[in-house]
Amino acid sequence: MATRTAPPAAPPLARWRINMILLACLVLALANGRKLFDVQVVRHAELSGLAATEVQSKRTLLPQRGIIRDSDGGVLAMNVDRDTLGVTPRLIDPERVDTLALVLAPLVGRQPSEVKQLLTDTTREYVVLGRRLTPEASEQVRQLDESALVLTPEPIRVYPHGTFASSIVGVANHENVGISGVEGYANALLSGVPGSMEAEIDSAANPIWIDPPEVQAPRDGAAITLTIDPGVQRIIEEELAQAIGAKSASGGTILVLDPQTGAVLGMASWPFYDPNRYTEYSPEVYNRNPAVSDQYEPGSTFKVINLAIGFQNHAFTPDTVVDDPGYIARAPGCCSNWNGAGHAPMNPANVLLHSSNVGALQFAEMTGAEHFYQGVHDFGYGEPTGIEINGEGAGMVQWPDSTEDWRPIVLSTNGYGQGISVTPLQHLRAIAAVANGGKLMQPYLIKQWCEGEECHTIEPKVIRQVIDPEVSELIKPMMVRTANNSYAFAQGMWEKCLYEGYYDPNGNSGGVALVPGYNVAAKTGTSSIPDGNGGYENATIGSVIGFGPVEEPKFAVLVKLDRPSDVWGSLAIPVYAHVMERLLTHYHIPPDPSLIADCQR
Amino acid sequence: MAVYSRPLSGWSRSKAAATAAPRPQRANLLVTLAVVAALMSLLYLVQVGRVSTQGYQLEQLSYKRTQLERTNQQLMYEIEQAQSLDAVRQRALALGMQPIRPDQTRYLTIKIHPDSRWTAEAR
Numbered sequence: 001m002a003t004r005t006a007p008p009a010a011p012p013l014a015r016w017r018i019n020m021i022l023l024a025c026l027v028l029a030l031a032n033g034r035k036l037f038d039v040q041v042v043r044h045a046e047l048s049g050l051a052a053t054e055v056q057s058k059r060t061l062l063p064q065r066g067i068i069r070d071s072d073g074g075v076l077a078m079n080v081d082r083d084t085l086g087v088t089p090r091l092i093d094p095e096r097v098d099t100l101a102l103v104l105a106p107l108v109g110r111q112p113s114e115v116k117q118l119l120t121d122t123t124r125e126y127v128v129l130g131r132r133l134t135p136e137a138s139e140q141v142r143q144l145d146e147s148a149l150v151l152t153p154e155p156i157r158v159y160p161h162g163t164f165a166s167s168i169v170g171v172a173n174h175e176n177v178g179i180s181g182v183e184g185y186a187n188a189l190l191s192g193v194p195g196s197m198e199a200e201i202d203s204a205a206n207p208i209w210i211d212p213p214e215v216q217a218p219r220d221g222a223a224i225t226l227t228i229d230p231g232v233q234r235i236i237e238e239e240l241a242q243a244i245g246a247k248s249a250s251g252g253t254i255l256v257l258d259p260q261t262g263a264v265l266g267m268a269s270w271p272f273y274d275p276n277r278y279t280e281y282s283p284e285v286y287n288r289n290p291a292v293s294d295q296y297e298p299g300s301t302f303k304v305i306n307l308a309i310g311f312q313n314h315a316f317t318p319d320t321v322v323d324d325p326g327y328i329a330r331a332p333g334c335c336s337n338w339n340g341a342g343h344a345p346m347n348p349a350n351v352l353l354h355s356s357n358v359g360a361l362q363f364a365e366m367t368g369a370e371h372f373y374q375g376v377h378d379f380g381y382g383e384p385t386g387i388e389i390n391g392e393g394a395g396m397v398q399w400p401d402s403t404e405d406w407r408p409i410v411l412s413t414n415g416y417g418q419g420i421s422v423t424p425l426q427h428l429r430a431i432a433a434v435a436n437g438g439k440l441m442q443p444y445l446i447k448q449w450c451e452g453e454e455c456h457t458i459e460p461k462v463i464r465q466v467i468d469p470e471v472s473e474l475i476k477p478m479m480v481r482t483a484n485n486s487y488a489f490a491q492g493m494w495e496k497c498l499y500e501g502y503y504d505p506n507g508n509s510g511g512v513a514l515v516p517g518y519n520v521a522a523k524t525g526t527s528s529i530p531d532g533n534g535g536y537e538n539a540t541i542g543s544v545i546g547f548g549p550v551e552e553p554k555f556a557v558l559v560k561l562d563r564p565s566d567v568w569g570s571l572a573i574p575v576y577a578h579v580m581e582r583l584l585t586h587y588h589i590p591p592d593p594s595l596i597a598d599c600q601r
Numbered sequence: 602m603a604v605y606s607r608p609l610s611g612w613s614r615s616k617a618a619a620t621a622a623p624r625p626q627r628a629n630l631l632v633t634l635a636v637v638a639a640l641m642s643l644l645y646l647v648q649v650g651r652v653s654t655q656g657y658q659l660e661q662l663s664y665k666r667t668q669l670e671r672t673n674q675q676l677m678y679e680i681e682q683a684q685s686l687d688a689v690r691q692r693a694l695a696l697g698m699q700p701i702r703p704d705q706t707r708y709l710t711i712k713i714h715p716d717s718r719w720t721a722e723a724r
Contacts, residue, residue: 074681074684074685075677075681078677078681080674081674081675158678160681160685161682161687162685164685164686206657206660208656209653210649210653234686582703585701585706590708590710
């Protein structure tokens with residue numbers, strides 16, 4: 001029987017070796033645990049924050065700036081996207097640099113050498129070559145198929161009609177912040193409210209939708225509709241540009257209001273500017289609107305207001321007569337008529353017809369300072385009208401109770417529009433009150449604004465009843481008489497009628513209609529321009545203010561020409577007549593055949 | 602016959618106890634668990650994949666919408682430019698038209714018979 005022997009026993013491991021291995025494992029485990037504790041507990045907040053910034057992204061969602069439209073729905077200001085062209089220089093193939101520089105230079109408006117320098121500037125990770133590229137330029141860049149070139153769209157504000165109504169609409173700067181005009185005044189309304197999107201993103205910064213992003217939608221800016229009638233605006237811009245050229249004026253304003261509502265139908269000021277290229281103009285041009293900012297002495301146009309206040313206070317009647325020898329002593333060198341000539345009898349109607357300073361002064365004195373300045377205040381002088389345009393002026397009135405060195409001569413000169421300054425809008429609003437039966441209206445430019453589907457319409461607002469309707473009816477024929485007997489023959493207008501004997505300097509014949517077929521009210525004024533050194537420039541501001549048709553006034557119009565070639569300012573009369581005539585045609589208001597003289601046919 | 606034997610350690614003892622259950626039953630349980638786990642993982646993967654794909658499509662559509670909105674804005678801008686009074690005037694002049702002068706306007710006064718008033722207003 002064979003015997004089997006037991007297998008040889010495995011040599012036992014030395015105990016110390018096992019212990020060493022266990023010890024090493026223990027040390028490693030402890031080190032690992034310590035690191036784990038450090039990462040998971042001690043630096044938890046810091047590291048989880050860092051991780052979140054890698055994968056979590058919070059983007060701001062920009063709202064669309066509100067569109068601005070005219071009253072016919074034409075878009076005056078809107079938004080489009082334009083590309084910014086950037087480049088990563090280190091990705092450019094050196095052999096293509098010259099070609100790219102030559103091709104890109106005209107697209108970004110730089111010199112090829114300059115573009116080449118930017119393309120080879122490898123010290124920078126990213127270089128902007130040009131902003132606000134035209135769509136055509138962007139397309140040409142895309143066709144280059146160069147991976148180092150990056151086109152990034154950004155929203156910009158554009159004005160499709162260029163210079164049209166630019167002084168009203170104003171400008172939004174390159175950061176889309178309104179800085180002038182309605183853009184500036186209604187910036188908060190137009191800007192909207194930004195939203196946000198918080199999401200996990202991939203390496204290309206696209207949201208990963210495994211965890212739905214948290215989106216707070218932006219609220220777009222309100223769409224604004226203005227009261228501006230594009231037809232009216234077009235007429236006054238054309239007439240103003242023509243007048244500036246023909247009369248060699250340095251500047252000017254034409255303003256049209258609806259006297260019944262206070263809505264601004266048109267507002268044009270020279271010089272015009274294109275808001276799409278506003279940086280090419282002086283800030284003085286695009287930052288202010290002369291129709292609401294300029295302050296000037298209204299001159300003789302203020303006589304209308306003087307008479308209205310006097311009638312309202314029963315200080316005199318249309319039959320009251322004062323002496324006008326052409327000069328009256330009130331202070332050294334004061335006061336005389338514009339031509340030094342006297343007229344008699346000087347009643348209120350003749351004050352307007354002859355533009356008598358001496359007569360106006362005496363009627364203002366009859367009214368007295370208390371009533372006169374209360375009336376001036378009631379007509380809205382000396383304070384901003386509240387029109388929705390940035391930078392409105394307040395005008396300047398020397399109130400007796402708040403002006404330290406006020407003297408009675410101030411009242412006397414204020415009577416014919418000197419020593420008081422007004423803004424064009426302020427003055428036209430006051431004349432509109434004379435036209436509409438005595439209601440001082442709140443002038444406004446914003447007709448409606450809509451946020452999404454919710455629209456708010458601005459209703460006309462009567463501020464106060466300044467004069468009685470009867471007073472208004474007293475003044476209107478006086479202004480028409482002045483227009484038809486004096487202005488219709490000025491500046492060579494209706495020359496044929498002049499030769500055919502229609503002209504009567506005393507206004508007894510009825511004259512001819514300033515605008516054939518219509519009764520149009522008008523009053524001219526000539527204003528001196530302070531030179532800033534206590535004196536006056538050797539130039540004037542010529543203006544005409546009025547309304548029509550008198551029976552049911554549809555428009556109140558102010559024409560103001562700064563420093564025209566004729567120092568008496570009568571050059572503004574034909575401009576006023578043309579504007580009024582075109583407005584009446586534009587609004588399809590038929591003429592009264594009985595108001596067309598034979599010499600006008 | 603000589604038998605080589607060593608005493609069981611504590612760990613081996615517990616393992617032996619755990620495997621005391623009948624072998625086929627234990628294997629079935631493990632396989633079932635593995636299959637369930639695999640199915641759940643697969644389901645999760647399919648869902649994640651689908652959500653990711655749809656999210657990507659959503660992003661593409663959103664990008665496309667943005668592009669269309671940009672094109673729309675650009676077209677609106679061009680329409681507004683083409684409709685500006687200056688542009689219309691230039692096109693009219695090019696067609697040989699002339700601006701109307703106020704003295705060329707003729708107004709016709711039409712007396713409407715009271716019975717025809719409704720029709721006239723409707724027009």
